[in-house]
Amino acid sequence: MVTKIDLKKELKYLYAPSAKKVEIVNVPEFNFVMIDGQIEPGETPEHSPAFREAMMAVYGLSFTLKFISKLRKQNPIDYSVMAVEGLWWVDSGEFDFRSMETWNWTLLMMQPKHITEDMYQEALRQLKQKKDNPALSRLRLETFNEGLCIQIMHIGPYAEEPKTLDRMKAFTDESGYIYCGKHHEIYLGDPRRAKPERLQTILRRPIEKTACL
Numbered sequence: 001m002v003t004k005i006d007l008k009k010e011l012k013y014l015y016a017p018s019a020k021k022v023e024i025v026n027v028p029e030f031n032f033v034m035i036d037g038q039i040e041p042g043e044t045p046e047h048s049p050a051f052r053e054a055m056m057a058v059y060g061l062s063f064t065l066k067f068i069s070k071l072r073k074q075n076p077i078d079y080s081v082m083a084v085e086g087l088w089w090v091d092s093g094e095f096d097f098r099s100m101e102t103w104n105w106t107l108l109m110m111q112p113k114h115i116t117e118d119m120y121q122e123a124l125r126q127l128k129q130k131k132d133n134p135a136l137s138r139l140r141l142e143t144f145n146e147g148l149c150i151q152i153m154h155i156g157p158y159a160e161e162p163k164t165l166d167r168m169k170a171f172t173d174e175s176g177y178i179y180c181g182k183h184h185e186i187y188l189g190d191p192r193r194a195k196p197e198r199l200q201t202i203l204r205r206p207i208e209k210t211a212c213l
Contacts, residue, residue, distance in 0.1 A: 058139070
């Protein structure tokens with residue numbers, strides 16, 4: 001008998017925040033499939049070949065893991081694949097949408113806690129047999145503990161995120177916190193299908209009361 005789990009429902013407080021107010025959450029440690037990269041000079045995330053390859057690799061690996069988990073002979077577990085997420089930063093420090101610096105990124109997708117390194121390696125082997133994607137060789141399975149964060153749901157085009165980010169910064173300043181970590185986005189909508197004004201993106205940022213070490 002296949003056991004079914006619903007991480008989106010279990011973690012609703014992290015993946016369905018309010019769009020009306022900024023919230024403080026404590027994000028525990030989770031497993032993620034990850035890959036790092038940079039946006040090529042003159043490109044945007046929507047048109048970056050490297051970013052597109054990485055996105056395909058993360059999705060492909062995550063769906064392959066889902067089917068390995070569901071079809072295994074002992075303790076088969078089925079689950080919904082989680083949303084893809086992105087960490088963004090620039091080498092000089094504070095990330096800004098208007099920055100002309102090279103944007104660095106880490107794409108990541110949460111995996112259930114029962115996913116092991118052996119399952120990951122088997123999924124990677126199967127996917128490499130089916131697809132010739134150079135990004136597959138840069139994938140990794142790691143834990144990520146983000147800790148204390150603020151977050152809010154941004155509804156609308158990606159280009160309008162700075163308005164929501166200003167609300168987050170105002171909340172942080174007024175509450176006596178400072179940022180400590182990378183700009184984090186969780187993409188709940190598909191820009192290829194959804195209208196820009198209906199896109200849903202969770203914006204998250206680690207915070208603390210004292211300066212980062």
